[in-house]
Amino acid sequence: MPKPEPKYVLDLSKLTRDHVLSTYVGKDGACCCGCSGEHMYVEATRALAGEERGYDVDDDEVNEEGFDDCLEVIRDNAEDAEVNEDHVAVRLGGEVHIAYLHPDFVKGWVGVPAKSCQVFEHPMAGVA
Numbered sequence: 001m002p003k004p005e006p007k008y009v010l011d012l013s014k015l016t017r018d019h020v021l022s023t024y025v026g027k028d029g030a031c032c033c034g035c036s037g038e039h040m041y042v043e044a045t046r047a048l049a050g051e052e053r054g055y056d057v058d059d060d061e062v063n064e065e066g067f068d069d070c071l072e073v074i075r076d077n078a079e080d081a082e083v084n085e086d087h088v089a090v091r092l093g094g095e096v097h098i099a100y101l102h103p104d105f106v107k108g109w110v111g112v113p114a115k116s117c118q119v120f121e122h123p124m125a126g127v128a
């Protein structure tokens with residue numbers, strides 16, 4: 001089957017909360033379950049995030065400032081970001097910063113960019 005033509009390209013230097021359901025900051029190279037770092041959520045998408053992972057997001061997992069800080073690190077280091085199917089990651093100073101993409105945004109995923117990790121191609125229009 002031919003690869004569908006992407007209709008949308010996201011520049012990771014413009015990553016916002018609209019694209020992301022949860023973030024993680026922790027020790028680079030270590031387990032990402034939360035034992036070596038912190039998974040962070042925001043109130044606006046807390047319910048959906050709980051649904052997606054299968055159990056509710058606790059009060060102490062809501063971290064608006066930490067969430068935004070993580071996105072800022074990824075934006076500022078977009079050129080070095082690793083782009084994966086459902087998340088993007090930046091490794092910096094011994095820490096890994098991960099943004100797990102919103103499911104609406106991941107839907108219809110067509111793959112990682114051919115040339116650069118700065119952008120990834122996505123067939124869903126209208127998310128910016």
Ligand SMILES: [Zn+2]
Pocket residue numbers: 031032033034035036
């Ligand atoms: Zn762990």
